[in-house]
Amino acid sequence: GENVEQHPSTLSVQEGDSAVIKCTYSDSASNYFPWYKQELGKGPQLIIDIRSNVGEKKDQRIAVTLNKTAKHFSLHITETQPEDSAVYFCAASIREYGNKLVFGAGTILRVKS
């Protein structure tokens, strides 16, 4: 089955700097790659996603890139702010019935002001 690895497990950046979180997946049939942000005491929330027919997607300060050949995708956050501090999860799914997501282990992002 699909396996998703996520790095780093923790990341500390200074406010205003950029943050990059990387994920690799194992199943070349995976075709959907979302990123979730989980704040303290809350469930994960979808922040951005990318499908396998697209190489890059941007939404204001966040962007996701996908390299299908290398089977890895990354989350880029620019001009980080204290409210970006959270746990971030990447995930991958195959277009099968139910669209089951397989998650990475998560990255704790701390933005220091």
Add this chain to the structure above:
Amino acid sequence: DVKVTQSSRYLVKRTGEKVFLECVQDMDHENMFWYRQDPGLGLRLIYFSYDVKMKEKGDIPEGYSVSREKKERFSLILESASTNQTSMYLCASSSRGTHGYTFGSGTRLTVV
């Protein structure tokens, strides 16, 4: 505001008890999922359901069962709670045509 509601935020149960975790969604989603979240392990899929009365095992179904009698409700059952089931439990739902999940706020279960 669409949402997934989990009945309890915090729950403390004794070893051997039968535990019910309830999840309700108001988005008419076909798919519902139960994950557990543990530090360093991410979110691991316990069970999921494509439709009413249908269920499929996820990656870690041992010690758990589920029930989906109505489209909006998906229950996770711990038949005989054990201390290694102490965890954060997250319910999610999605529509058949899309991949995006909507998560509930989670239930933090402690088994003593």
